[in-house]
C-alpha cells in the first residue's frame with residue numbers, strides 16, 4: 001500500500017473522544033455503565049423518545065428487535081437485496097425467511113412497488129435501508145401496509161442525522177436501528193443502537209442484550225440489588241463504556257460532520273458532472289436531508305471497456321480506497 005493511500009473511510013476522532021476514553025479507562029469501570037446510559041439518554045432526547053438501547057453492533061440491534069418481535073419460523077421479512085448480509089443472516093438465524101426486494105436502479109432505495117408485490121399474510125416486518133444516507137420513502141411503504149400487522153424497521157446504518165420530510169429518520173415508523181461501525185458517519189469503534197416506540201419491546205430487547213438476565217453488571221454490582229432472574233435465554237450484546245465514551249462526543253459533532261461531508265459532496269458533484277464513465281447515483285424526489293455516509297457512483301462499463309472489479313483494482317492501485325455497496329445478497333453463494 002502506498003504511503004499516500006486515500007482510505008475508503010477514516011474516523012474523525014478528537015481530543016474530546018480521547019479524553020473521555022481515558023476517563024473511562026482510569027475510572028475503574030470500563031464495561032457497560034454510566035457512559036452507556038449517558039449515550040442512550042442523548043439519543044432518547046434527540047429522538048424525543050423515553051428510551052434507547054446501545055449495543056455492540058447494528059446487527060445486534062436488529063437481532064434483539066427481531067427476536068423481541070417474535071419473528072420466527074413461518075414469518076417473512078422484506079428487505080432490499082442491496083444491503084449488508086448480516087441483516088438477512090439474522091432473519092435466517094431466527095428461522096424466518098428473508099424476502100429480497102428490488103431497489104430503484106437510480107436511487108438504490110427499496111421500491112414501494114416491490115413491497116406491494118411481495119407482501120402477504122406471512123410478512124411480519126419490512127426492513128428498508130436508508131441507502132448511503134438518503135431516506136427511504138417510509139410513507140409509501142406505510143400506505144401499502146395499511147392495517148396489516150407489519151412492523152416497519154428502518155435500517156439507518158447509513159443514516160444517522162438524515163431527515164425524511166422535515167424530521168429526522170426514525171421519527172416516522174415503529175423502530176429504527178443504527179450502526180456505529182468505524183466507516184459510519186459517527187462511530188463507537190463498533191456499536192449500534194435500537195429505538196422502538198413500543199416500551200414492552202424495548203424492555204425485552206434490553207433484557208435479551210444482557211444474556212436475558214435484565215440487569216447489567218453495573219446495576220448488579222453497584223447500583224441495585226445483586227439478585228437477578230433469567231426470563232429467556234438472551235445474547236451478550238452490551239456496549240462498553242469505553243465505546244460509549246467515543247459516541248458521546250461523536251454524537252455532539254454529528255451535525256457538523258454532515259455539513260462538512262455535504263461540502264465535499266458538492267465538490268464531487270461538480271468534478272464528476274459530464275464524465276460519462278462515472279455517474280453519481282440519483283436523488284429521491286421527496287424532501288430529505290442526506291447525511292452522505294457514502295458517496296456512491298455507478299460505472300458505465302461500456303464506455304470504460306473494463307469490468308467493475310478491474311476498475312476497482314485500478315483505483316486501488318492508484319492509491320484510492322473504494323468499496324462495493326453492496327453485492328446483491330440474493331446473488332451470494334449461500335443463497
Ligand SMILES: Cc1ncc(COP(=O)(O)O)c(C=O)c1O
Nearest residue numbers: 057058059084129157179180181
Ligand atoms: C445497510 C447496513 N445495515 C446494517 C449494517 C450492520 O451494521 P454493523 O456492522 O454495525 O452490525 C450495515 C453495516 O455496514 C449496513 O451497511
